[in-house]
Amino acid sequence: MVSYDTPQIAVQKAAYIHRSGLGGAMWWDTSGDRPCSSGKSLIDITVDSLRGQDGRNMEVSENCLEYPESRYGNLRAGMPNE
Numbered sequence: 001m002v003s004y005d006t007p008q009i010a011v012q013k014a015a016y017i018h019r020s021g022l023g024g025a026m027w028w029d030t031s032g033d034r035p036c037s038s039g040k041s042l043i044d045i046t047v048d049s050l051r052g053q054d055g056r057n058m059e060v061s062e063n064c065l066e067y068p069e070s071r072y073g074n075l076r077a078g079m080p081n082e
Contacts, residue, residue: 010042014049
């Protein structure tokens with residue numbers, strides 16, 4: 001089954017995330033999202049809804065993922081060619 005959200009549902013989900021004190025939102029697949037410039041990007045709408053006024057409700061930082069114990073050399077090395 002495949003289901004699709006609307007911009008209104010994205011706002012409702014962001015409100016639920018905020019109200020429930022959850023840590024954020026995630027997406028399994030973003031290939032069907034619209035461009036941010038369209039005003040209909042579900043990711044952009046969710047981020048804007050969670051960010052709140054003046055960006056006070058969201059941490060903005062780079063991911064810091066390290067896997068020094070991985071059996072895969074590319075992960076141990078921090079994905080150098082990606």
